[in-house]
Amino acid sequence: LTPLPLLLNRIKASGLKLRFCTNETQATREKFVKKLQGMGFDISVAEVTAPAPAACRILKERSLRPHLLVHDDLVPEFAEIDKANPNCVVIGDAAENFTYANLNEAFRVLIGLEKPVLISLGRGRYYKETDGLKLDVGAYMKALEYACDVQAEVVGKPAKMFFESALAEMGVPPQQAIMIGDDIVNDVGGAQQCGMRALQVRTGKYRSVHTLHLHPMGAIMEKGEIN
């Protein structure tokens, strides 16, 4: 079995285009990339498609000023966004920031809007950390959806728009790309709905029966031959 960092080097060396797609919302891309570099991956921030930058594009396009219910480490991704007098809520995997007070505060912002807008940086159910399983952003998204009778706009995987922006950044049509990931819904399902082929790897969270959401990192690459 070839270690993943070496495999990725071979893909890059073959001249195929490659892009990393993550639903990571507990850290900036900078921090995320540093972690992967430390594990031996040849990866740069410019090669990463992540929910927070995708959300920022939407916020700018629609003149939305977010109230953020996100992890402290993700806040810098929204540095250039006007957050005064919020007219929407952006929810990410806020982890310890998912307090009773913070959830009530986000709820009050939403319910106070004439037309509540909830943008969610993913729809994961739960994930595993060293100290056990944790509820993911999707669970808290559902709580706010129910309380405000709204449907969240999900900007992470498996949203079609997320894969489309990754493809646009690569300059590759879906038919010429393949998605590789360990999550049957977020990676494989999302890519297929976008017209891509997809490949599920049996590493990470892969289980034969059901699938755990472990903040997966998938990769889209141009189809071709790996040398």
Add this chain to the structure above:
Amino acid sequence: LTPLPLLLNRIKASGLKLRFCTNETQATREKFVKKLQGMGFDISVAEVTAPAPAACRILKERSLRPHLLVHDDLVPEFAEIDKANPNCVVIGDAAENFTYANLNEAFRVLIGLEKPVLISLGRGRYYKETDGLKLDVGAYMKALEYACDVQAEVVGKPAKMFFESALAEMGVPPQQAIMIGDDIVNDVGGAQQCGMRALQVRTGKYRSVHTLHLHPMGAIMEKGEIN
């Protein structure tokens, strides 16, 4: 306008049977009744139908041992219930107990069961307190439902079983009872689905457009003439 405590006295004096139906899950019935007595209501614990005792009946019938995610003040209602080695989760309006850690713990109990059982003491979206709107038990119920892919069994209003047990305790068939309450869904809708007639009062949380859930107390009474 006759004050509510006086009106209830007249109903009782007329010989009609009366029962108080509440979704209150932030306190024991004892505490709840004391509060109402302080407001001038002639009411005893035996006249109150509330979600926690209804849940206890279900737990006993089905040999379920709950992990409790409820308000501290509600715990005494479950004093006689075996809670060792839990095989279900009971969720109420836990308020400050809705912490990130407590929600993860309840989730881990549920996801660790072969067939997760989630019993919810209500499905309210939110309610108002002096310091603002708060998410109600229904929102957190939805979070756990989504994370575990289960459907909660709701034992408070508007559950049919809840009204049926109140009627059974009164010894009155639904056709001979009327439900009075301020909540169009939990009071009026629930009673009507049970075959009762229902009457919405324009007090408490009543709004012409939408309905706030303010831990309503409704009352079922036998149909007849009030002297």
